[in-house]
Amino acid sequence: MNDARKRVILRVLExxxxNLGEQLTVDDMARTVSYSKFHFSHLVQRVTGLPLGKFLSRFGSARSSDCSPQHH
Known part of the structure; x- marks a missing residue:
């Protein structure tokens, strides 16, 4: 995997x-890395192997579980 592509995805994840409490759009995420929405969605699929929607739903699920209360 190209390191530059990986850095773009990592920047979006950061x-x-x-912005955990905010509803970010694909446009917002693409703008974060100075990509068009079209190029950003293709990059996500190329780097992760997932279509943008699946990538976001998986990451969103991970974010939700990170924020949920832990029972010890």
């Missing part, structure tokens, strides 16, 4: 993490 931005999503920084």
């Amino acid at each position: 931005s999503m993490q920084e």
Whole structure:
């Protein structure tokens, strides 16, 4: 995998993490890395192997579980 592509995805994930309480759109995420929505969605699929929608739903599920209360 190309390191530059991986850094783009990591930057978007960082931005999503920084904005946990906000509803980010695909446009917002693409703008974070100075990509068009079209190029961003293709990059996500190329890097992760997942269509953008599946990537976001999986990451969103992971974010939700990270924020849920832990029972010890």
